[in-house]
Every structure is written in C-alpha cells, then in structure tokens.
Amino acid sequence: MDIRLLRSSDIPNVQLANLTNLPENYFLKYYLYHALSWPQLSYVAVDVSSLEYNASSNPYTSKPPKIVGYVLAKIDEDNNQTGHITSLSVMRTHRRLGLAEKLMRQSTRAMREYYNARDVSLHVRCSNQAAIGLYTERLGFAREKVESKYYADGEDAFSMKLDLVSAFKDEEKAAEGEGEKTDGVDEGGEVGEAGKKEEKKTVKVGRQLGVQSLVENVVQKPSQQVAGA
Amino acid sequence: MLSRTSNRSSTKRVRPRSANVRIRTDRMSPGLKAADQILKKNPNHGDTEAMKALILNSLGQTEEAFALAKTALKDDMKSHVCWHVYGILWRSVKNNEEAIKAYRFALKLEPDSPQVLRDLALLQIQTRDYQGYIQSRNLMLQQRSSLRLNWTALAIAHHLAEDFKSAENVLNTYEGTLKHTPSKGDIEHAEAVLYKNMIIAESGDVQRALEHLDTIYQTSPDRTAVMELRAKYLLQLDKKEEAEKAYRALLDRNAEYRAYYEGLEKALGLDKSQKQELKELYASYANKNDRIDAARRIPLDFLEGEDFKEAADSYLRAKLHKGVPSTFNNVKSLYADASKLKTIEGLVEGYQSEGVANGDATGATTKKDSFHETTLYFLAQHYNYKLSRDLKKAMQYVDKLIELSPKTYDYHMTKARVLKHSGNISEASKAMSHARELDIKDRYINTKCAKYQLRNDENADALATMSKFTRNEVVGGTLGDLTDMQSLWYLTEDGEAYARRSEYGLALKRFHTVFDIFDVWQEDQFDFHSFSLRKGQIRAYVDTLRWEDRLRSHPFYKRIAVDAIKVYLALHDRPILSQETATNGVDPTDAKAIKKAKKEAERREREDAERREAERKAAAAKKANATADGETKKPDEDPNGKKLRETKEPLAVATRFLAPLLEFGAADLEVQHLGFEVYLRKGKFFLALKSLLAAFTIAPEDPTAHAQAVRFRQACKPLDENKAVLDLASSSLPAPFNDAKADLASHNEAFVKQHADSPRHVYNYARALKALDPSSSQGQKTILEVPDRCKDVNLAQGLEGIALLRELGSEKASIQAFAKKLQDKWPAATILEREASR
Numbered sequence A: 001m002d003i004r005l006l007r008s009s010d011i012p013n014v015q016l017a018n019l020t021n022l023p024e025n026y027f028l029k030y031y032l033y034h035a036l037s038w039p040q041l042s043y044v045a046v047d048v049s050s051l052e053y054n055a056s057s058n059p060y061t062s063k064p065p066k067i068v069g070y071v072l073a074k075i076d077e078d079n080n081q082t083g084h085i086t087s088l089s090v091m092r093t094h095r096r097l098g099l100a101e102k103l104m105r106q107s108t109r110a111m112r113e114y115y116n117a118r119d120v121s122l123h124v125r126c127s128n129q130a131a132i133g134l135y136t137e138r139l140g141f142a143r144e145k146v147e148s149k150y151y152a153d154g155e156d157a158f159s160m161k162l163d164l165v166s167a168f169k170d171e172e173k174a175a176e177g178e179g180e181k182t183d184g185v186d187e188g189g190e191v192g193e194a195g196k197k198e199e200k201k202t203v204k205v206g207r208q209l210g211v212q213s214l215v216e217n218v219v220q221k222p223s224q225q226v227a228g229a
Numbered sequence B: 001m002l003s004r005t006s007n008r009s010s011t012k013r014v015r016p017r018s019a020n021v022r023i024r025t026d027r028m029s030p031g032l033k034a035a036d037q038i039l040k041k042n043p044n045h046g047d048t049e050a051m052k053a054l055i056l057n058s059l060g061q062t063e064e065a066f067a068l069a070k071t072a073l074k075d076d077m078k079s080h081v082c083w084h085v086y087g088i089l090w091r092s093v094k095n096n097e098e099a100i101k102a103y104r105f106a107l108k109l110e111p112d113s114p115q116v117l118r119d120l121a122l123l124q125i126q127t128r129d130y131q132g133y134i135q136s137r138n139l140m141l142q143q144r145s146s147l148r149l150n151w152t153a154l155a156i157a158h159h160l161a162e163d164f165k166s167a168e169n170v171l172n173t174y175e176g177t178l179k180h181t182p183s184k185g186d187i188e189h190a191e192a193v194l195y196k197n198m199i200i201a202e203s204g205d206v207q208r209a210l211e212h213l214d215t216i217y218q219t220s221p222d223r224t225a226v227m228e229l230r231a232k233y234l235l236q237l238d239k240k241e242e243a244e245k246a247y248r249a250l251l252d253r254n255a256e257y258r259a260y261y262e263g264l265e266k267a268l269g270l271d272k273s274q275k276q277e278l279k280e281l282y283a284s285y286a287n288k289n290d291r292i293d294a295a296r297r298i299p300l301d302f303l304e305g306e307d308f309k310e311a312a313d314s315y316l317r318a319k320l321h322k323g324v325p326s327t328f329n330n331v332k333s334l335y336a337d338a339s340k341l342k343t344i345e346g347l348v349e350g351y352q353s354e355g356v357a358n359g360d361a362t363g364a365t366t367k368k369d370s371f372h373e374t375t376l377y378f379l380a381q382h383y384n385y386k387l388s389r390d391l392k393k394a395m396q397y398v399d400k401l402i403e404l405s406p407k408t409y410d411y412h413m414t415k416a417r418v419l420k421h422s423g424n425i426s427e428a429s430k431a432m433s434h435a436r437e438l439d440i441k442d443r444y445i446n447t448k449c450a451k452y453q454l455r456n457d458e459n460a461d462a463l464a465t466m467s468k469f470t471r472n473e474v475v476g477g478t479l480g481d482l483t484d485m486q487s488l489w490y491l492t493e494d495g496e497a498y499a500r501r502s503e504y505g506l507a508l509k510r511f512h513t514v515f516d517i518f519d520v521w522q523e524d525q526f527d528f529h530s531f532s533l534r535k536g537q538i539r540a541y542v543d544t545l546r547w548e549d550r551l552r553s554h555p556f557y558k559r560i561a562v563d564a565i566k567v568y569l570a571l572h573d574r575p576i577l578s579q580e581t582a583t584n585g586v587d588p589t590d591a592k593a594i595k596k597a598k599k600e601a602e603r604r605e606r607e608d609a610e611r612r613e614a615e616r617k618a619a620a621a622k623k624a625n626a627t628a629d630g631e632t633k634k635p636d637e638d639p640n641g642k643k644l645r646e647t648k649e650p651l652a653v654a655t656r657f658l659a660p661l662l663e664f665g666a667a668d669l670e671v672q673h674l675g676f677e678v679y680l681r682k683g684k685f686f687l688a689l690k691s692l693l694a695a696f697t698i699a700p701e702d703p704t705a706h707a708q709a710v711r712f713r714q715a716c717k718p719l720d721e722n723k724a725v726l727d728l729a730s731s732s733l734p735a736p737f738n739d740a741k742a743d744l745a746s747h748n749e750a751f752v753k754q755h756a757d758s759p760r761h762v763y764n765y766a767r768a769l770k771a772l773d774p775s776s777s778q779g780q781k782t783i784l785e786v787p788d789r790c791k792d793v794n795l796a797q798g799l800e801g802i803a804l805l806r807e808l809g810s811e812k813a814s815i816q817a818f819a820k821k822l823q824d825k826w827p828a829a830t831i832l833e834r835e836a837s838r
C-alpha cells in the first residue's frame, strides 16, 4: 500500500471510496477545489499490488490506481493558520493496517511546512469509536467541544484540534540541525510573518472570484462582467 | 468530517450564500425595471436590450433571452456589447463554438475590451485552442503587464502548446523585472519558480533542471516536491551517491511509498537478482520502526524459497496476532506465484491448531487473543479467492467464524461473497442484508448490501437500502441525491440490472446519466482557468488539464459506454424491443407471467406518478429559496427513459458512446469488437474493417474475430463496387478471410471441429453460421452440447451461452434444458435458472 500525494486523476476513485464509506459526500468539483487550492495537503493510500496502470498504454485493459483510502484536507478559508480535515476514510477491506494514521501524518506535516499552519481541526461523529481512537490516542488531537446536531441525521459531532507547532517541534528541530547549508537566506520568524500576510492576500483574491460558491459546496456560475457595462 | 448539513443548508457557512442569492435576485429586478424604463423612452436601444437579455437569462428565461439578444443585434449590429452578450448566452447553454464566434465579432468591433478578451481566452483554453489562447494571453499581457498572473498565463499557453522555450522565456522575463527576491512566504512566487522547473524538466534538459532546482531548493515551502524532484533528477543524471542520500531523506519522511524504495534500489545499483543485499536493505528500514509496513511487505515480492517462507511467516504472524482483518487483502497479490500461494496456505493452515493452544496459554490476559479468529478469517478469504478457490472449505471457515462471533459483520459479508461465487445470488443478497443489519450505521456494509441487491435484480430494495445514507428530501429523492453526488457505481449497477431484464428505458436512462456526469466533469475545469491563476498553484492546474484531456479513459466510462452500446445494438437488431410494453421480457406464451409483469409495470407507473407528484410539491415548496445549487431544477421530462428507448437512430447514439472508447481504447479488444458491431450495422465497412484488423492484431487467436470476419465477408458480398475496402481486406486480413471467394462455410466447420471443447469457439461458430446460413439451426444445436462437450466450461461462459441462445431465437425450453445441464455442474448457481427463465 503506497501513501502518496493525491493527483487529479485519482479523484474519481477517491470519490468512490468516499461514497462507499461515509455519508458526507461531495461532487467532483469540490475535490478539484481542494486539489487545486491546496495541492500539497491531500493524500491517498493506493493498493499497488493491482497496479498495472500506465497512462501511456491502454487505459482500459490496465486498471487505474486502486484507491483504498484518502485524506482530503484544506486550509481554513477564514483563518490561514488553521488546517482542516474535510474527509478521511479507509476501505473496510484495508482497515487496521495503519493507513489512516499515515495519511494524517503526511497531510498535517504539509500543513505545517507549506502553510505554516499552527493547528488543524476536524469534526467527528460522537459515536465513531475507531476514528476518535485514531485522532486522540494515536495522533494527539484534543476535544474542543461538542457541536450538537452537526450531521444531517441529527448526530452530534466532536470538534477536535491538534496543535501542529508542538506536534512537529522535534522534527523541525532536527531539520534545522541539518540546515547549515541555508546560508541564512531567510530568518525563521520573519518567514512566518511574511507567510501570514501573503497568504491572506492570496485567499482573498481567490474568493472574489466566485470561489465562494465552491467553499459552500455549491456550483454557481461566476458572475459575468460584461464589456462596457 | 465536513458534514453536508453544514455544507449545504444549515450552519453559518451557507448563510452567506443564501443571502447572496437573495441580493442577486433583488439586484436583478431593479435591473429589469431600469432596463424597461430606458427601453420605454428608447425602444430600439441595442445595448439595453442586450443587458435585459442577460438578466432574463440569469432568471432562467433562456428562450426569451436569446430572442431579445437577437433583436438587440438587429437593432445595433455594430455594438460589441450586443455581441458579447450574445456570446455569453451561447456559453451559458454550453455551446462553446457559437460563443467563441460571437466573442470574436465583439473583439473585431472593440479590440481592446478586456472583458471580451477574458471570456474568449477562457473558452480557448477550455476547448484547447492553444494558438488562439497564446494570442489572447499575449494581448492581455500587453494590457496589464504588472500582474504576474498575466505572465504565468502566457507561459502556460506556450507550455501546453509544447513550446517549452517560449514558456520559459516568458517566466524569465517576468523574474527579470523583480527588484528583490520575494519572501519565502510568497506562495505565488514559490509556485511560479517550481512551475518553471517543471517546464525545464519537460523540455528534456535534466541537467539544467537540477541546476535550477538547486537555486530554489532551500527556500521552497513545498518540501515534498523539491525533494522528490531532486532525487529523480539525480538518478536520471546517474549521480548515484547523491541520489541515494536524496531517496533516504524521502524515506525518512514517508516510508510507505514504493517509488522511493525503487529509487533507492537504483541509486544503490541493486537489481532484483541481488536478493541478499535487498533483504538487508529492507531489514534496515523495517528495524527503524514497528509501524512501517512497506519495508516488511516488499521483500515478500522478491524473496523465494526458504527465505520467502521465513519472511512470510513472521509477516503473517505479526499481522494475525494484532488481529488485522485485512491481512489477506495485503498478501493476496503474491498468489500470482503458485509456489508462494502454496507456502502461505501451508503456513496459515498450520497456525490453526497453534492458535488455539496459544490462545489458551496466554488466555490469562483480559484482551482476548485474536490470533486464532483472525487466522480462520484469513483462511475463509483464502479459499474464496479466485486463485486458491475451494468454496466448500471457505464456507466451513465462515460457519466456524460465525459460530465464534455471530455479530461480526465481516464474517457474514464473507459468507455473502462465497455464496456469490457459487452463483447463488439470491442467497448472497440475503446474507449481505443480514450483515448490514448487524451494523446499520456503517456505510461500507450498506454499500455492499445495495450492490448485492442490484446483482440480484432487486432495484427497489437496493434504493431503499441506499436511502439510509442519502438526503432523500432533495428533488428526485434518493436517486436524485445519488445523481447529485455523482454515485457512478450505483447508477451503473442499477442500469445493468435493468438491462439484464431488457428494461431498456431505465437502463439507458442510467447510462446516459453517467455519460452526462462525465460531461459535467469536463465542464468542471472551466472555473479553474481563472481561479488557479489567482491561487497560483500552477503545477496542479496543468496536471488537472492533462487529466481532463483523458477523462474518458477511466474504466468507469468504459463500463457504461459498453453497456449502452450493447443496448442500442439490441434495439437496432430488434426494433420491437423499443416498444417496451407491460409484458416486456416475458415469455408471450406464459399468461401468468404476463399478468404478473403487467401488474408490476402498473405498480411502477403508479409509484412513479406518486413520486413525481411529491417532487413537484417539494419543488414548489422550495421555489421561494431556490434549490441547493441556487438554480431551479427543471423536472425530468423522461424519468423512465422512454424517449431514449424509442430513439429512431440507436446506432447514431451508440456512436456517441463509442467515440471516446476508440479514442482511448484502441488497444482494447472489447472496444474494437464493439466498434466492429456498430460500424457494420451502420454500413461503414471501412471503419468496421479497421476495427476488425485491430482486433486481429491485438489477439490473433481470439474466436470473436473469426465470427466477425465471416460476417464482414458476408456483408460485403453484395457490394463488390466498394473496391478500396475490399482491396484492404484482401491485403490485410489473415487467411482465409483475405480471399473474397474462400469457402467460409467449410472453414467454419473446420474451426468448430478443431476447438470443439472451447465454449467461446463454439459460440462464435454459431454466430458465423448464422451469417452464412440464417436458416440453419446447427449453431444452436452445437451450443446446446457445450455442457457435455466442454469439460472446462465456467459459469460466465455458461451465462454467455444462455444469452446467445436467446439472441439466436432458441426456444425457452431448450434454453432451460441447457441451463439445467449446467446447473448439474454447479448446483448452487441459481443465477443460471434466473437467466434461463427471462
């Protein structure tokens, strides 16, 4: 089982895994929105044993990568210092192999590295023992609060948070130790601040563009501006 | 997980949208009023008419909008606004060609209009008119060269047109204007330079790509990307020592990616024969961390003999002791090697007795040792797997497991799978339903249950099962939600179940729904042409465009296209089927069955009417605040696919499904077979021959091509005037089909004699004979002998025989006799009876 970055071409199979495992589903464009806004954050688990896929040869006789698990993640549109897990699931036939945990680790690390995120949040059904165990015990998430009737069927959600700064403290320290080659191109602190500002700007520009509709999982035509009008 | 409630209707996230919609409509009506006022004073004012047309269109009054836009153009041919609006209207109905034409007119009148230029450019990239896109982006850059994204866009245009040099030049020119290096947090910059690196690499200059990468390596925030690229370049440039370091660094971050291990192997100069070295390498990674799987699992692929046995033993024990239920799925690919299969079988069989003893010995712990149970579960799956199948044993293990733990749904699920493999689809469906009831909150088992119900032709029950996890209050109910959420698997299986019962209307309805979803997916990229430029994530965007270009190469597309084409071929061959009556698919001599079918059809009609009524009401109730996606959904005029079924040109529609198949699947035998079937019926002999030749090239010995070649020759006989085709046939088809005068009847007899024990040869003999001598019943007779003559006939081939007998017009009694004989081979296979009694 490979753990690797999600590519656009994986999306139909990620969507299938999501529809198979979870009641919270999204149309393809919403996955594209993730893949094109934060392409570093979403990961897939691929069953490589069935991997004969080669884009250049006949795509129909060889199979596309068999996606057995995925994590779909983003940066909060309102707070660019917070990552968010939109969806995570692993096919029943491939559970307890450690896939979910590994997917989460890759994704959260990218949030930290690329977006300099300070924490990551998610929602989980209060009855979902397996997932709660994974988040709290293995990954160190903390329960923030209960959101009553969060889900369509009326179930409550725990909202959870993981502090990324401390989660990756050791790893970052180790990396700094190796980073003598850096010739002092940039200072750590400044980088963080600069990152924050730039980030905000980018997101805003994006939103003006009618992405809003996507944020809300709704397809709308971007408003047309007419010549001379 | 992000819930759909929060996403689509209730929580704070969505409120701004509803407000938005309200504001928009609010804004529209004054707009309409204002337009009307101007038009009152100035009745033929083109621009105002155009604006009004635009407003009408956004209110859903498309026809009126088009009419008014045309009037506007009549009133003011020289107004670029009128042409622009006309283009926008065409675009809104997805007619890109007309839209582009209109935008071009507008630009002729007003060459500098940025809005028109922008809209034109978007369509050019959408339709992959790269040269046009380069032109437009050039103009846009001239208009606003201070915006970085205008430079990036032009580079993308050149890049996609495969002009790497120009693409790079454009990016370099912009970089040259930068006064100081942008900060590390400038994502747009970070991505633009990585994008440049991608272009350099794609141009083939790996050395330069590496040099360039080194200049941005330290500062790039995308650590994964730069590390992967660097490792790859180093390896390509044969800098092995550095490549080794690079791959080791990658593995330290993610030890579950085979591409990294493969890179490391290459960097170390190891090939698969150096087993000892490889073993040590992987062991060094396995020892780093208990939780690494790949470093333990990969050696099982290359180790052999005793080494394999030892490694497999410790791997399996660890997993089984932990109680990992998916252990089997993790190793089954090793079964391609028969000796590995036997070794694993032996090992796990051996654990059985051991497990109990162990379990007892350590039974003192509170947590029960799952080793024994997991071992049994492994064996149940093992004996159910196609390469190691022994369904009787599989069922014995399942029964044991159920006795041990009656409430574990996985065991009932496996039972259902065993039943399915023995051909007992009705019991399989029941077992899966039982499994579902053991955990009604788990969607995975719910999904499997619905699938098994569909396989057993229980469409209504399957939908009811699905409804437990869908939003059923949306327009169209459960099915509407499944369509909205693009649940391709369900739509496909549902359609196939209808197709099996010759309910072609509903079958086609589902296949067309999936076909349309692929269109939506293609359309989905449109908004990102502008969005991605602003977001600056260019590599992901380019990657997405390339994927979109191959969208329909996905097997999900192939499956419904094949299904739909087969239905359309049947409709063409037997037009009577398109007149689906209440008694469709039912033996016309069986009065009871007719009555039952009629009742069933009436019931369905009634339910449909009720459902439509309910939907109408729901839609009316919702009208005030529009539907979920802010547009009012039109009611489906043809919910049961009646119109699709009654098409006057089934072959023309089939060709639409076929075109992408041939584009992406030229090397696929099934695709070429279908191409032949469609084109032969259309009388397009050249194209039919092309497919036939391709099929012969892909699989020279495949029996289907035999029958198709005979049919091709028969069909061409009356047309000697079509010389080019016949010449090609003579020069390219294998003997004896290269000879127009060959005695194909004797050839066909020799063919069946030579392959008398192969069902698929017999079937194609019969197909060929039907073309040679339509009055002969010898073909059917030979098929009826298959159960006796072909010792190795399998279930799928048996089912194919049943379908073919029906196609050839055999009597129901002989089809059932055929099925009966097969059933003696597989007593549990109730599917035979079901298919024979259709």
Ligand SMILES: CC(C)(COP(=O)(O)OP(=O)(O)OC[C@H]1O[C@@H](n2cnc3c(N)ncnc32)[C@H](O)[C@@H]1OP(=O)(O)O)[C@@H](O)C(=O)NCCC(=O)NCCS
Binding pocket: A021, A022, A088, A089, A090, A091, A094, A095, A096, A097, A098, A099, A100, A101, A102, A123, A124, A125, A128, A129, A130, A131, A133, A134, A135, A137, A138, B001
């Ligand atoms: C939750 C889910 C993603 C876990 O996937 P997974 O790949 O099986 O999880 P992992 O193997 O990585 O498990 C890591 C750890 O999580 C905990 N865990 C996982 N499954 C568990 C279970 N069924 N019971 C208790 N703990 C469990 C364990 O601590 C486990 O470590 P261990 O195996 O060493 O004991 C998976 O069960 C799933 O897809 N469920 C359905 C969809 C879903 O609920 N998604 C999450 C919505 S918020």
